[in-house]
Amino acid sequence: MPRAKVVSFINYKGGVGKTTTTYHIGCSLAQHHNKKVLLVDIDPQTNLTFLCAPPEKWEDFKKRCGTIATMYKRFQEKQPLDTKRFTWQEPIQFTEGRITNLDLIPCDIDLLGEDLGGGKLTGVFPTLESLRQNSKEYLRERMFLRNAIREVQDKYDYILIDCPPNLYLMTQNALAISHWYVITTIPDHLSTIGLTILIDKVKKIGKWIKSAQTFAGKSKRPLMVAKFGGCIFVKVRIGGGLITNTHLGKMEEVRKLAPSFSTYTTELIGYSEAAENCLPIWLQGSPNAKRAARKREYEKITDEFLKRF
16 A cells, blocks of 8 residues: 555644644545545644544543653654554544544643744754754654654555644644645635745745755655645635625635635534534534535535545
């Protein structure tokens, strides 16, 4: 089986549907396309984990097996990572059973307010001199997820990483193992104002990693930063059956600046109801969720996701 395609979902603004989109694409790949999927939660808010299972079940798994934080501690101590041990097999359950073909590496809510890391080179951009002096350590700090995911990459079709709302160490780890990254955004002024800056900063991270590899000497497996895979619009506002002029105008503006998905999600209360029950929208039985599910918004996004990646 070929190695899984790895995609990171990023933005440094919260509340823009990043986690919900990661979750629904993963569930749709598994349920509607029979793909083997691994979700990786590296955001200390742990929302992706709590979309997959309630907190009490997460607590039990954490006590028995650990979380991404446990794995990172092992990495710091230069112990074997043993990724399979920390992988939660098919955590999403519903009345008729569970979502098969979908696994999770959970995050840890105890990390809120902290960054996984803490080394002196964990920031976005080091000075050139510090990079020259510490290039090997700089690269090693960005190889944690690469090492962890490579242990299981041949067991999945897709690995989706939900990143924290920043470009610090763990997001850089995700970018260094991913083939592509996707940005989710609401089509309004505040949510889209930094898109080009974000894309440029990811490019700059790639340049710093390349420079560090030059200073450190040649590597048999050089680190490469993910390619930009496109923007996904979420929470698009509808009025009278049509996209409001404000959101439509912003979507057209963004599409001129950056490749974007043609499919999108709209503002619907059913998504919140499904999240409260740790279910994708098409498995939540409330009237609001059923109305949302009939639109098949995330199924359409997943269809486009498969064509792109």
